[in-house]
Amino acid sequence: MKGFLDYVDGNSVLHRLNPMTKLIISFGLCASCFLTQNHAVVAAIALFDLCLGALAGISRRSALIFISLLKLSAALFLLQVFFVRQGNILLVLPFGLRVTDAGVSFSALFALRLAAVTMPLSLMLSITRMSDIANVLVRYLGIPYKYAFVLTTAMRFIPLFTEEMAGIMEAQTARGVRFDTGNFFRKVRLLLPLCVPLLISSVRRIEVSAISAELRGFNLRGRSSGYKRYSFGANDAAALFICVMIIVASAMI
């Protein structure tokens, strides 16, 4: 999943949509998943997400994200399925656990939803620059720039901190700490003390970022400071129309 939040440059019809349209569509697709109780509709939305990925020219990446999400969903399915006690019993297991038809149905819907809900957001982040998202949030939704900046900076810092942690772990490995242990609890015990150096180096880095932002006029920025203009064209209208249709359909089915 490394780099799954990175922007992938491109010139597809989806790339060229207004960032606001992309935001609305991704949240619209999420809403559709929750509006419907029908497994097939959620699965269709997930399939639609994959088609969008292909349309944006990132089919491989979207497939990889989808597979990772399915793995997570499978784990959640297993966690859920044993604990729903309503419905007809399909399977009786030791320790009073049982699998019911309602449980399977509920857990499957839950797991499908997780995959179908996460996909549009991660696709949207793949084909929209963070700065564009921040700009439209400030311009159209009136969110103060400081909050939008926090969002973009947080996204930028995630890979940096991962790298930093890897560096610290390497340094500790060189000193003989064995992180390759199979014991989960032992690994957590070894990793916990590393949070201190990570925190210190992160704070130092954030300090530099703050100074760098301040010296480039961060505090002077207003709502209309953004240079880029985002037009709203026929493609945006069509995309929004399709989105509304999907929402209405999923609410009705």
Add this chain to the structure above:
Amino acid sequence: MIKIEGLVFRYDGSPRDALNDISLDIEEGDFVGIIGPSGAGKSTLTYALNGVVPHHYSGNFRGRVEICGMDTAKAGPEAISKYVGSVFQDIEGQILSSVVEDEILFGLENFGIPRGEIEPRVEYALKTAGISELRHRNISSLSGGQKQKVALASIIALRPKIMALDEPTGELDPQSSRRVFETLKELNERHGLTIVVVEQKIMMLCEFAHRLVVMDEGRIAAEGPAREVLRRGGMLEEIGVNIPRIATLARKLRGLGLYDGITPLNLAEAEKMMRNGRQC
């Protein structure tokens, strides 16, 4: 252009002064290299130039720092940054955007540069830093040297009169360091920018800087053209500044009475020294 008089600064909670009675005049178009052991106050001196001290870090600030006639203690960091551009050692920390173009736009948008002027400025900055082809690239996909040039470009776009750089090549290999310094030289010679750079690579400073300032324990220990400063090799070694081997060689030959010419700053001059000896 830059006038520092009797500057003393102590960070809050620190037992000693980070800067202790610093007085320094830097003329327009100068290229000044600051060198010294760690903890000598080099970074704090650059912070005093860009207003980070006393506006961002609080502490006991005495004396006066004047940038283009403006008292930095009274003007805010934003007002100062219209004149002084700053680049730091932590390449990743100072970059705030994910894409090269956005990083350059950041300052331009904040300072409210008129729309018609933004595009030419972005192009100018990218061209001057030599990274025009990287405009739409993801910053995470660039090398350290390229990232530092992006940081440089984001400052160049703001057209400052002075550039204060705090170990801009600290995380770079020798070749990338050289490219950064070549960009600085071009900015200095062709665009008339005043450059103040803290740097540990003394050979780089000897080659590019017009003037060296050696700092030790918050004071200026020596100041002047590189050749003059290097003549005081013993003192430099004592405070922990690495001096180039060719300068040490010249000093030793001078001590033996075998050489009485200029201190060589590069290999070509060193070769001349060895060939000509006394006549150099």
